Every structure is written in structure tokens, then in C-alpha cells.
Amino acid sequence: MKSRSTPAAGQGASDVRERILVTAELLFARQGVDKTSTRDITTEAGVNVASVNYYFRSKEALAEEIFMRLAQRVTVLRLADLSRVMDASRENRTALRLEDLVDCFIRPYFEPGVHGALLARFILQHRLDPSEMTHRVFEQYLNPFAMEFIEALCLTDKRISRVDWLWRYTLLTGTVMLAMTDVGPKNRMSALSDGQADASRTEDLKHQLADYLCRALRSG
Known part of the structure; x- marks a missing residue:
């Protein structure tokens, strides 16, 4: 079970955070913020769902x-x-x-x-x-x-x-x-x-x- 302090085990925190940012920006640009779900972002970025809340709160x-x-x-x-x-x-x-x-x-x-x-x-x-x-x-x-x-x-x-x-x-x-x-x-x-x-x-x-x-x- 992954701890809350390491939502993406085996990956550097800065790498995960940057991957979420880059992926979210691409998806927001492609389909809009409202039409992009948190799961869309985490699936595309290859990280777990908890990562968005962990690094960005929402x-x-x-x-x-x-x-x-x-x-x-x-x-x-x-x-x-x-x-x-x-x-x-x-x-x-x-x-x-x-x-x-x-x-x-x-x-x-x-x-x-x-x-x-x-x-x-x-x-x-x-x-x-x-x-x-x-x-x-x-x-x-x-x-x-x-x-x-x-x-x-x-x-x-x-x-x-x-x-x-x-x-x-x-x-x-x-x-x-x-x-x-x-x-x-x-x-x-x-x-x-x-x-x-x-x-x-x-x-x-x-x-x-x-x-x-x-x-x-x-x-x-």
C-alpha cells in the first residue's frame, strides 16, 4: 500500500509533479479545463489518482x-x-x-x-x-x-x-x-x-x- 507521502512510489516527487503539469496543460489545451477530469490527467500521465490531490490539492x-x-x-x-x-x-x-x-x-x-x-x-x-x-x-x-x-x-x-x-x-x-x-x-x-x-x-x-x-x- 502506497503511503500518502509517496503517491507514486519509485518516482521522484519533482518528476511526478512535472509530468502532471505537462499532461494537464496538454489536455486542458486540447479539450478544455471543464471537460478534463482528474482521472483523464492521471491516466495520461501514468500516475495514481491521489497524485493530483497530493501535489496540488485539487x-x-x-x-x-x-x-x-x-x-x-x-x-x-x-x-x-x-x-x-x-x-x-x-x-x-x-x-x-x-x-x-x-x-x-x-x-x-x-x-x-x-x-x-x-x-x-x-x-x-x-x-x-x-x-x-x-x-x-x-x-x-x-x-x-x-x-x-x-x-x-x-x-x-x-x-x-x-x-x-x-x-x-x-x-x-x-x-x-x-x-x-x-x-x-x-x-x-x-x-x-x-x-x-x-x-x-x-x-x-x-x-x-x-x-x-x-x-x-x-x-x-
Whole structure:
């Protein structure tokens, strides 16, 4: 009989914990958090059912930790892109391009292996039902990047006030979240257009989203 302190005998605790996290993220991204059971996760990960409760207390707490990991991963990518764009502007003595900043913001949502659509769903869930953990995700990762990104936006057009850029950034994020949470095979865009436009076509969605955001941010 396995003791509660060793729910997966013969395996390192950190290995088991990481396997659960990786497996849960893949399943959440593929079929959604609500439609993924604890047993689905443990079966796919090859660990016993008690492991999720042992390491994470509940599926909800496991989901929140995955949100933290996703936010950290996306923030690292964005900061690297933002630094590259800012450095190029300074070195070449050219104005920051809004197109480059928009690409910096949305690229992680389309990057293979990042699971951007899952992150978007987590962010929307936080808006609907925030917890202490999701507040920490925003405070530690998403808000600090947002402040740097807004400062960069201000440099693209100094005629626009910082307050207006804050509004535009907030509306930008809302647009991206809405777009990225309806990308399945039965997405509304496909239904409305009878398949002529389809948000599940990744490159089409990325192109249309980037074009719309740049136009909206420049308006006025």
C-alpha cells in the first residue's frame, strides 16, 4: 500500500509533479479545463489518482498553477521581443513601428507549444471569477509587462496621451482574448460566413487580428 507521502512510489516527487503539469496543460489545451477530469490527467500521465490531490490539492489549484506557468512563458517571450524591437529602434534611430509592437503582443498566442488559446481562456476566467492565485499571476507577470508595453506604445505616437494609450491597450487585450477563445472547428466566424472565414485557420486569424489592431490603435 502506497503511503500518502509517496503517491507514486519509485518516482521522484519533482518528476511526478512535472509530468502532471505537462499532461494537464496538454489536455486542458486540447479539450478544455471543464471537460478534463482528474482521472483523464492521471491516466495520461501514468500516475495514481491521489497524485493530483497530493501535489496540488485539487484540479482547480492545478489549473491555477498552469495559468502561472503559461503567463510566465508568454511574458518571457514578449519581453524578449519587446527588447529586440526597442533595441533595433535605438540602434537604427528609427521610430518604433506599431506593427512590431502588435506582433510582439499577439505572437505568443500563435507560437507552437505555448498554448495561447488556453492562456486566453484562463485570463477570461480570472475576469469572471478571480482568486488570490490569479491575482498573483497578474501582479507578477501580466501587469509588469503591460506597463512596459504601454510605455512603448506611447513612443509610437506622442500626440496621443498616456491615458488614451491605456484605454487602447485595455481594448486591445479584450479584442485578443475574445478572438483567441473562439478558435475551435465550430467557431462563430465560420458559422457566420458559411466557412468563407474561419478563425481555426491560424494564419488567417493572426493576419486579420494584427491588421485590425493596428488600424484600431491608430484611429483618432
